[in-house]
Amino acid sequence: MNIPDKVINRLTLYHYILEDYEDGLFISSTQIAELLNMDDSQVRKDIKYLNNAGKCRVGYNVQDLKSSIEQTLGFETQKEAFIIGAGNLGSALAKFDSFSNYGLRILAMFDNNPVKVGNTINNKEVFHISKLPDLVRRLNVNIAILTVPRQFAQDAAIFLANSGIKYIWNFTPCVLAVPKGVKVWNENLIGSFLQFTSNDKDGV
Amino acid sequence: MNIPDKVINRLTLYHYILEDYEDGLFISSTQIAELLNMDDSQVRKDIKYLNNAGKCRVGYNVQDLKSSIEQTLGFETQKEAFIIGAGNLGSALAKFDSFSNYGLRILAMFDNNPVKVGNTINNKEVFHISKLPDLVRRLNVNIAILTVPRQFAQDAAIFLANSGIKYIWNFTPCVLAVPKGVKVWNENLIGSFLQFTSNDKDGV
DNA sequence: TAGATTGTTAATCGATTAACAATC
DNA sequence: TAGATTGTTAATCGATTAACAATC
Secondary structure, three states: OOOOOHHHHHHHHHHHHHOOOOOOEEEOOHHHHHHHHOOOHHHHHOOOOOOOOOOOEEEEEEEHHHHHHHHOOOOOEEEEEEEEEOOOOHHHHHHHHHHOOOOOOOOEEEEEEOOOOOOOEOEEEEHHHHHHHHHHHHHOEEEEEEEEHHHHHHHHHHHHHHHHOOOOEOOOOOOEEEEEEOOEEEEHHHHHHHHHHHHHOOOO | OOOOOOHHHHHHHHHHHHOOOOOOOEEEEEHHHHOOOOOOHHHHHHHHOOOOOOEEEEEEEEOOOOOHHHHHHOOOOOEEEEEEOOOOOHHHHHHHHHHHHOOEEEEEEEEEOOOOOEEEEOOEEEEHHHHHHOOOOOOOOOOOEEOOOOOOOOOHHHHHHHHHEEEEOOOOOEEEEEOOEEEEEEEEEHHHHHHHOOOOOOOO
């Protein structure tokens, strides 16, 4: 079953809520909806993508719902990735331990600055960028998280593509031109900020 | 005119492209669409939100289009914000100089760790969190960028709300319960990653 | 002119909201 | 039973895509 992007995003938010939920065994669609400022029937519709049944008059079993989300979104199958750029943002993501709970395992980091090479950040070694093609092959990694400075982003993207990377999670404020077969996901923090502060709707 | 969120997001991507564009005075909707793997009529529709006219047979004047986006999205009016949490992510965002080009000015950072208080990161001083309510009032800041560790996020959100913050840009993997009148925008990096790697559509 | 591109309308598609019967 | 909640259908809304006349 193919789950729409927006539903995937919301399901992770529901999971955050369940993770912190301490008020009982059950939670209702209305409770979830209120926390996220959204429609309660949408919550129920989203949950219908999971194989999970609620109970009339009580709602959803918190533990069951949590593990349904985990199974459906595949939190247990670790996807392995490299971080490209060992600056502050790269280091922050390397230290972001929640990733591994949600199926993202960061294996190593890469940088072209010799001072950074050899360092270890949260158990992830920083390699020189020239080592990348070899390690992509040997470890069979196809996801790269791009956190280099703006001016190096395009060149890095091509280098990644040539090294066999298939998915680039792009944190730089640049649109990357990549060969067919390589997929870019733009995190676009600036766009996100502008959405947030421009209109006066409620954020999700 | 109220511009839909998705359009705002795409307009910033177009701006990234124009920023790097070196192939001439004009650019066409097809060129933009190709870089972003999207429909060209959508590019033209998005541009219709700006007061900008293209030219048949040549396309859009790059400089004009760029400044139309800047004006419409208000890049010149700086919105001022505080960063809450001077860890790696907070520091990365403090060093992210592109923000100021797009209308986001970070005035200061806050942390509860005495070791960090007094430091300066990219000209932004780190204050003790107890100084926040006073500085919110004096500097008239209503945006906070929340980068504290997961377990402190909810308490921090309430503290921010009580201090007069109206907009919380939430980088933690938590859903925040906040009083009416406070708006939360969840960056939800994990959800973003799962969207990216789950389905096989092209990212935007 | 011929051809490329915009501007715009119509058609399609998908997502959200409203409503309510079924259930316990 | 009465009441609360799910599950689901129908209605609405908005966004994307397709198509093409107008323009230079």
